[in-house]
Amino acid sequence: MTAAMIAAIACGLLVLAVIPAHASRLRAREPPGAVPMGSAAAGRWRRVRSAGVVAAAVWLALSSLGPLAAVVAVAVAVVSYPAFGRLDSAVHARRQAELAAELPQVCDLLVACLDAGLPVRVATEAIATGLTGPMAERLAEVIAKIRLGVAEERAWEELGVEPALAGLARELARGTSSGVALAGRLRALGLDARRDAVAVAETRAKKVGVQSVLPLMACFLPAFVLLGVLPIVGGLVLRLFSP
DSSP states (O other): OOHHHHHHHHHHHHHHHHSOOOOOOOOSSOOTTOOOTTSHHHHHHHHHHHHHHHHHHHHHHTGGGTHHHHHHHHHHHHHHHHHHHHHHHHHHHHHHHHHHHHHHHHHHHHHHHHHTTOOHHHHHHHHHHHOOSHHHHHHHHHHHHHHTTOOHHHHHHHGGGSGGGHHHHHHHHHHHHHOOOOHHHHHHHHHHHHHHHHHHHHHHHHHHHHHTHHHHHHHHHHHHIIIIIHHHHHHHHHHHHOO
16 A cells, blocks of 8 residues: 555545534434434544544554554544544534524514414424524424424424523424414523523623733733833842942
8 A cells, every 4th residue: 555545545534533423313213222413422422433533544644653553543542532522512512602692583583483473384494594504404404304204393302402492492392282372482582592692791701801811911011020120120230330
């Protein structure tokens, strides 16, 4: 096997490790023993798989070193496992923040559509076509499941896999199963989501103020010493040692 082939295979394995697994779950029934997407076990499995893929890529790239390549590959796998965990956590947190930011708008649009007399499924489909990002993907996924024959109540319950959408999934599943009026509940959910967003924004703003103290000290303290302290000390030294 030539060096070019080894490099190409290693690059392909690295790409497979970096690209996240698709989270779509459009099947009506999960196969026996399947691990739910988004669970802790699924996250561990993704990290193990990614670390293994990176180790295989390193081993192929360093195969000319013989047994030393296997040792380096194992070390890289051990180091990359927690690194992939931090990357997965950051991606998950960013996704949840985007969903939480769009939740008030979705609630308002659903209320407007329901007040106009549209069914929940039709309203959701119309809203999904007008949005972008993870919220549009999740709503479109629910509509696709319903079209494939999944019970509407179950489709809405599975929307709660996203923690930021647990309240919306609960209200929509309850309204579908019991037939209760959804407009008032969704309006209240939107207000709560806005209050939570304001609280999160205030918390982040306070953290920024605290976290900026050390960088500001690192920038201004040397300037203060050079411009304010050193001239005084230098003047005193000159007076002490001057004839």
